[in-house]
Amino acid sequence: MKFTASKKTIALVAAAAMLTSVAACGSSSNSSSSGVTEGGKTEITVWSWDSTLPRTVKDFEKANPDITVKVTNAGTNSTEYTALNNALSAGKGAPDLVQIEYYALPEYQVRGEIEDLSQFGAGKFSDFYTPGTWASVKLNGGVYALPMDSGPMAWFYNKDVFDKAGVDPTRVRTWDEFYDAAKKVRATGSYITSDSGDAGFFDSMTWLAGATPFSTGSDGQSVTINLSNDSKVKTFVDFWQKMIDDDLIDTKTAGWSDDWNKSLNDGSIASLLTGAWMPYNLLSGAPDGEGKWRVAQMPTPDGSETNSENGGSSLAMVKTDDKAKAEAAYKFAEYACHNAEGIKTRVDGGAFPADNDTLASDDFLNMTSLTDSDGNAHEYFGGQKFNEELAKAAANVSTGYKFLPFEVYARGVYSDDAGGAYTDKSVTLAEGVQAWEKNIKDYASQQGYTVK
Known part of the structure; x- marks a missing residue:
């Protein structure tokens, strides 16, 4: 098995680009209209920004000649969610299947807008997927999506810079x-990493610390929001405030910007604490780092072997009363996310796997090079079997962290409240998080939730 990826593919998987909303496109899968075309085929529409997914369509349609699959890019993350919300509110134009990141999935489950895939047999897949991804789709006793990919946290570092600093990241275990x-x-002139106020990173790092600041009642009507008094949240906030105060983090360079890529390319930002989907982004964004970068496990507060997720997405089915469409949609979701050939096609295209079989395969674990869109192999990680580290990172993900049923909103306003802790130091991180907590509690109450 050869694992390759185009530069454009992986940028779509990981980056938070804001693309044009296309709420009017797609099928009316949430209506009662039949999905059977004149030719006797059932046509399903899939919304996904991940360009590895369309690669699975040809072989799927060959094996299922009675089903036609149309994949549409409706925008990345929040842009797609806005389009989806508009379509669901209008009662038309929603897709049959939709790519939803793990953090956003509870919102659609609580609102009753996606199907429980247990009815199709998905409940038996618990041992197939990694613990972190399975826990993210198994909500309130049901299975509300199939994992597409995953983003276990890992430490990507520029070995040249760390050698100059006299530091071996493989021996760095604790946050101290x-x-x-x-x-x-920092004494070499570089920063160990960057963070200009990323809510997803905050969630991942507090998850890594063992925090559980959010939960939703089984009725979907009550939420617990406990940022200020969760001792594990405080563990991260205190640690990161110390890093900020001592000028040990680049807080000025926004992630995914041209300047950020330049800093990774020249070593000014010497490492990243981020998801396992990062390798091809480094290849495309920091090409001069080829041969210099390596991967290590995440340092943790006490040095214990635990981990969290940063990114990753699932394929969910929009509620429908059209049985033919539902069955066809599930067949495609199962092929793309559970079938060995479907997964291989996507992983060959650069997706980081969510299934245990791929993560344990020799071909995957023995990879030492990345292949670009022109077919050229790059020993970006200096010959390291980087997937061995990433597979270990996936196996160590803890499963206790929960997302809010309005996580999309919460992440969207994080920088409004806590951004000053990074930019002009107008607030401390603790004060910013406290303001963020009040903001999302107020929002929860306005949306009709009982807040605990």
């Missing part, structure tokens, strides 16, 4: 040791 390493890296 990470702080000491950051000082040594």
